[in-house]
Amino acid sequence: MDIVGVVKLIHVFLLATIKYSITFPYALLIGLDTTQAIIAITVGGISGFFFFYYLSAAIVRVFKNQKVVITNFVDKHFKFDLNRLFAKFRSRSSKSMRTKRQFVKFRNRYGFIGIIIATPVLLSIPLGAFLLNRYYSRKKHVFAYMVLSILGWSMVFSLIIIIIPHSI
Structure with a gap:
């Protein structure tokens, strides 16, 4: 494999860490082999989940514990009042509340399994x-279910690629 192939694999891997569902057709369009695409996308999706799960936990924890320190630092050094900004976002409740309601509605309707199945696609x-970190962090086997979901969607994408060329 040449350097262009390695760059393509890294690119597909990084794209799969963020948006899993569009990465498979993209990987095939840029010329990756089906096996290479499936492996890069699956590993990228699993790695992305682990990375963003722990990153979101750390960001929420730091921001929650250090909110006063952060606002004082920004106010002192950048002459910008974060408390006023937070109050402004709290007062504009139409769009933010609508988004929160959609998340809560999705969570209440589909629950843990719905989030697990819908996340990759x-x-x-x-x-x-x-969402899994926020609402289901205490649930056992969150990582196992998510890895199974990503592997399952990889199998679905593989089956689609196997079936479609034979039916055309």
């Missing part, structure tokens, strides 16, 4: 990781 990997 409908939601993005970072959003699914954040």
Whole structure:
């Protein structure tokens, strides 16, 4: 494999860490072999989930614990009042509340399994990781279920690629 192939694999891997569902057709369009594409996308999706799951936990924890320190630092050094900005976002509740309601509605309607199944295809990997961390972090085997979901969707994509060329 030449350097262009390695760059393509890295590119597909990084894209799969963020938006899993569009990466498979993209990988085939840029000329990757089907096996290479499936492996890069699967490993990228799993790696992206682990990365964003722990990153979202760390960001929420740091921001929650250090909110006063962060706002004082920004106010002192950048002459920008974050408290006023937070109040402004809280007052504009129409769009933010609508988004929160959609998340809560999705969570209540489909629950843990719905988020697990929908994350690789409908939601993005970072959003699914954040939702699972936020609402189901205490649930056992979150990682195992998510890895199974990503592997399952890889199998679905593989079957589509195997079936479609034979039916045309």
